[in-house]
Amino acid sequence: MKRILSLVLAAALAAGVAVAVLLDRAAGPPSRTQPVRGVIGSEKQAFFDDPAVRAAFARHGLRVQADPAGSRQIATSVDLGRYDFAFPGSSPAADRIRQRRQVTARYSPFSTPMAIATFEPIAALLRAEGVIGRAADGTWTFDVARYLDLARRRVRWDQLDDNAVYPVRKDVLVSTTDPRSSNSAAMYLAITSFVANGSAVVRDAEAEARVLPLMGRLFHDQGYTESTSEGPFEDYLSVGMGQAPLVCVYEAQFVGRAVQGQIKPGMLLAYPVPTVISRHTLVPLTPAGDRVGRLLTTDPQLQRLAARHGFRTADAAQFARVTAEHRVPVTANLVNVVDTPSYDALESLLRGIEKGYGDGTP
Amino acid sequence: MRRAAALAAALLLTVSGCTGGGDEPGDKPREGVLRVLAGSELADLKPILDQAERDIGVKVRLEYAGTLDGVRQVVDGRADGRYEAVWFSSNRYLSLHRDAQRRLRTATTTMISPVVLGVRRSAAERLGWHTRPPTWADIAEAAAGHRFTYGMTSPAASNSGFSALVAVASALSGRGGALDAASIDAAGPKLTDFFAGQTLTAGSSGWLSDAYLRRQGSSVDGLINYESVLRSVGASGKLREPLTIIYPRDGVVTADYPLTLLASAPAHAADAHRRLGEYLRRPDVQRRIMTETHRRPVNPEAAPAEPAAIPPELPFPARPDAVQALLAAYYDKFRRPSRTLYVLDVSGSMKGERIEALRTALVALTGGAGRFERFHNREEVTLIPFSGTPGQPVSYTVPAEAPEAELGRIRERARELTAGGDTAIYDSLMRAYGVADEQAARDPDRFTSIVLMSDGENTGGLEFAGFRARFAGLPERVRGVPVFPILFGEAAVTEMGALAELTGGRTFDARSQPLDVVFREIRGYQ
Numbered sequence: 021m022k023r024i025l026s027l028v029l030a031a032a033l034a035a036g037v038a039v040a041v042l043l044d045r046a047a048g049p050p051s052r053t054q055p056v057r058g059v060i061g062s063e064k065q066a067f068f069d070d071p072a073v074r075a076a077f078a079r080h081g082l083r084v085q086a087d088p089a090g091s092r093q094i095a096t097s098v099d100l101g102r103y104d105f106a107f108p109g110s111s112p113a114a115d116r117i118r119q120r121r122q123v124t125a126r127y128s129p130f131s132t133p134m135a136i137a138t139f140e141p142i143a144a145l146l147r148a149e150g151v152i153g154r155a156a157d158g159t160w161t162f163d164v165a166r167y168l169d170l171a172r173r174r175v176r177w178d179q180l181d182d183n184a185v186y187p188v189r190k191d192v193l194v195s196t197t198d199p200r201s202s203n204s205a206a207m208y209l210a211i212t213s214f215v216a217n218g219s220a221v222v223r224d225a226e227a228e229a230r231v232l233p234l235m236g237r238l239f240h241d242q243g244y245t246e247s248t249s250e251g252p253f254e255d256y257l258s259v260g261m262g263q264a265p266l267v268c269v270y271e272a273q274f275v276g277r278a279v280q281g282q283i284k285p286g287m288l289l290a291y292p293v294p295t296v297i298s299r300h301t302l303v304p305l306t307p308a309g310d311r312v313g314r315l316l317t318t319d320p321q322l323q324r325l326a327a328r329h330g331f332r333t334a335d336a337a338q339f340a341r342v343t344a345e346h347r348v349p350v351t352a353n354l355v356n357v358v359d360t361p362s363y364d365a366l367e368s369l370l371r372g373i374e375k376g377y378g379d380g381t382p
Numbered sequence: 383m384r385r386a387a388a389l390a391a392a393l394l395l396t397v398s399g400c401t402g403g404g405d406e407p408g409d410k411p412r413e414g415v416l417r418v419l420a421g422s423e424l425a426d427l428k429p430i431l432d433q434a435e436r437d438i439g440v441k442v443r444l445e446y447a448g449t450l451d452g453v454r455q456v457v458d459g460r461a462d463g464r465y466e467a468v469w470f471s472s473n474r475y476l477s478l479h480r481d482a483q484r485r486l487r488t489a490t491t492t493m494i495s496p497v498v499l500g501v502r503r504s505a506a507e508r509l510g511w512h513t514r515p516p517t518w519a520d521i522a523e524a525a526a527g528h529r530f531t532y533g534m535t536s537p538a539a540s541n542s543g544f545s546a547l548v549a550v551a552s553a554l555s556g557r558g559g560a561l562d563a564a565s566i567d568a569a570g571p572k573l574t575d576f577f578a579g580q581t582l583t584a585g586s587s588g589w590l591s592d593a594y595l596r597r598q599g600s601s602v603d604g605l606i607n608y609e610s611v612l613r614s615v616g617a618s619g620k621l622r623e624p625l626t627i628i629y630p631r632d633g634v635v636t637a638d639y640p641l642t643l644l645a646s647a648p649a650h651a652a653d654a655h656r657r658l659g660e661y662l663r664r665p666d667v668q669r670r671i672m673t674e675t676h677r678r679p680v681n682p683e684a685a686p687a688e689p690a691a692i693p694p695e696l697p698f699p700a701r702p703d704a705v706q707a708l709l710a711a712y713y714d715k716f717r718r719p720s721r722t723l724y725v726l727d728v729s730g731s732m733k734g735e736r737i738e739a740l741r742t743a744l745v746a747l748t749g750g751a752g753r754f755e756r757f758h759n760r761e762e763v764t765l766i767p768f769s770g771t772p773g774q775p776v777s778y779t780v781p782a783e784a785p786e787a788e789l790g791r792i793r794e795r796a797r798e799l800t801a802g803g804d805t806a807i808y809d810s811l812m813r814a815y816g817v818a819d820e821q822a823a824r825d826p827d828r829f830t831s832i833v834l835m836s837d838g839e840n841t842g843g844l845e846f847a848g849f850r851a852r853f854a855g856l857p858e859r860v861r862g863v864p865v866f867p868i869l870f871g872e873a874a875v876t877e878m879g880a881l882a883e884l885t886g887g888r889t890f891d892a893r894s895q896p897l898d899v900v901f902r903e904i905r906g907y908q
Binding site: 062065069085087088089093097174176177186188189190191193198200201237240241242243244245246247248251254255257258259262263264282284377378 | 474477483484487488489491494553558559560561632633636649652656678679680681682683685691692693694695696697698699700701702703704
């Protein structure tokens with residue numbers, strides 16, 4: 021009797037396991053999808069977290085898990101052995117990873133230029149200083165040379181003429197992220213160092229020494245800066261002019277928020293002249309990672325979603341459609357785009373700036 | 383049959399072991415549970431976090447620490463493996479540590495609150511600040527002229543005090559960029575003016591509010607604290623006179639409460655962190671945070687229709703040496719100096735490890751402790767060891783410059799302490815009040831407090847009831863001096879609580895943590 025019962029129970033248990041397995045199968049894609057793990061620049065986190073993006077990958081049998089990290093960290097300190105792909109926010113960082121990991125392949129599924137988010141009253145003030153202007157297509161421009169001139173002279177907001185709207189005892193400085201960790205700050209440094217170097221990319225120690233004092237001030241005088249590009253942009257969106265009158269952003273951040281209806285009247289986007297383009301470059305580390313890169317570049321659905329997140333994709337019409345639909349005034353043709361310094365030259369500049377933050381712990 | 387039943391029972395046990403909702407602290411990481419090292423002021427989010435568990439299935443377990451203590455735990459790696467996330471009023475202080483960055487991953491800003499002034503209405507009207515907000519320089523001028531007094535937390539112990547110190551120093555430095563050592567020196571005289579008005583200090587924002595409520599109507603015109611704390615005090619119904627919130631018009635420093643994942647956290651915790659972050663930023667949850675905790679939303683979709691404008695954000699120093707110099711100058715130069723009296727039980731029960739712990743704890747305050755926890759320059763320290771009767775009080779004044787020799791003398795005295803005899807707590811406390819009274823007659827302008835360290839019941843001399851009666855008869859100038867009793871060994875917990883309540887102090891528990899840690903924590907209140 022006892023033995024029979026045990027047998028019955030064992031059978032029931034086995035059946036239960038089988039049912040559980042079947043149920044799991046029946047639940048659909050999750051059990052069939054292949055997990056793929058990537059380390060990405062944090063500016064793309066919203067894209068990878070988007071349920072529509074997850075669904076698009078799932079249709080191709082992939083479940084992408086993306087861990088955010090600073091692009092500089094991805095290039096240097098992150099243990100890439102745990103990942104199927106790396107997806108930093110700039111091509112120099114990607115080149116560095118390819119060199120480190122001996123990878124030849126790379127995908128550049130989308131890009132975005134650096135821009136300045138500001139407010140109408142601030143734009144009016146800086147227009148009088150010749151910093152803000154208007155391009156032929158009606159979009160706003162930000163003259164980097166004129167701006168650097170204000171920074172060099174340490175001009176404060178309350179020293180600008182006829183300034184009743186923002187009489188603040190603070191230096192006129194663009195808010196950036198922390199150059200020690202964040203890609204957007206490095207891109208901003210690429211722009212400002214080019215201009216400070218007499219419109220030439222910084223390539224050697226001599227040029228670096230020439231521009232470093234002013235470059236250091238652009239960051240050090242801001243004091244504390246946040247480590248990801250969402251930080252200062254959120255201050256801009258939620259607190260506004262008082263906290264963040266001028267913020268260095270990726271154009272994609274501004275467009276992405278406009279698509280979500282979060283850009284309020286009076287907020288505007290200006291294009292630095294010159295600017296640089298942040299080319300989001302995926303470096304595959306495994307065959308699964310390679311599939312992610314290929315899909316991001318070729319899958320129409322994923323490309324369309326990238327445009328909805330504000331990125332410029334291979335098909336310019338997609339970006340144009342999104343920005344027209346949400347009435348975001350963006351420039352169709354970026355004319356004055358300059359190259360970023362090489363990975364090593366940029367890294368050397370960043371190390372120089374890092375030194376200026378001083379040593380030790382409080 | 384029995385075997386089958388046992389098998390079934392075992393299966394059930396296994397199952398319940400996996401999903402059971404045990405709440406034991408310090409256990410292993412578990413899916414769906416986020417263990418968070420948090421600032422104590424976040425306790426007011428409990429109802430919202432409970433709702434989060436019901437709504438999205440993420441259970442949040444907060445364990446509290448002061449900002450600076452929390453920072454230490456992150457930087458030296460003690461937080462790894464014990465917590466999956468940290469959640470303080472700001473990551474700014476943390477970011478000054480070079481090693482901190484690699485220990486942190488995603489930070490999600492959850493809400494904001496600027497550090498501002500709450501001024502009782504009549505004082506705000508007297509100063510004209512209710513119609514035109516002052517600058518920090520205006521406030522410094524009123525403080526120097528004895529027209530405005532306030533309470534503020536200790537900046538090395540609490541973020542609101544630290545933010546206020548940075549704001550006022552930035553504003554008074556005359557520079558448009560972040561503070562450096564030179565600009566702190568330049569602002570020195572004005573900062574001394576500003577801190578002349580500080581008549582109340584505290585180790586935490588919450589205790590500061592309590593201390594203000596206790597003293598309201600007397601010597602304190604207002605408080606520097608988070609806007610949210612000031613609004614909560616206003617809504618508590620305990621104020622005799624409403625607090626007018628004053629936004630210094632040249633700028634503030636704002637807390638942004640980043641919920642920050644630790645780099646050491648496992649993948650399931652990263653997922654829980656992401657979902658909790660998204661949940662807390664949902665417009666309906668943001669509105670609830672605003673209503674219940676008075677912190678402002680970060681999600682623009684939840685912004686109130688007519689929010690009071692936050693003044694411009696003042697730059698926060700990014701150089702560790704600037705922060706060091708600012709804190710050092712605050713304690714050693716700018717603020718009113720402290721007068722601290724240590725009433726120390728050296729009765730027979732203290733023999734052995736206990737007296738050794740006491741020696742160590744005192745010696746740490748002469749230099750071994752953190753830079754801002756040692757006895758400060760200009761501080762007046764009195765040691766009153768006691769057993770059956772109070773011992774001879776010995777006072778030391780740490781000089782404004784070159785403090786080492788005097789600190790050495792305190793250290794020597796601490797090392798000489800020996801145990802033996804009875805425990806006459808209240809006679810010794812009365813003696814301390816007598817000493818404080820003589821000292822105040824000579825030099826009234828100091829933060830004065832008494833630390834009482836005893837490991838047992840009162841066994842001789844005055845009883846607590848008798849002390850209570852005598853306390854009421856003390857001269858005005860010492861009746862406001864709080865006693866901070868330390869619960870140690872077999873201390874009389876209820877009576878010590880009543881003593882703290884009577885004198886406006888609070889108790890500190892050295893039964894669950896080392897005595898030297900408690901001695902350092904008390905520094906925030908001195």
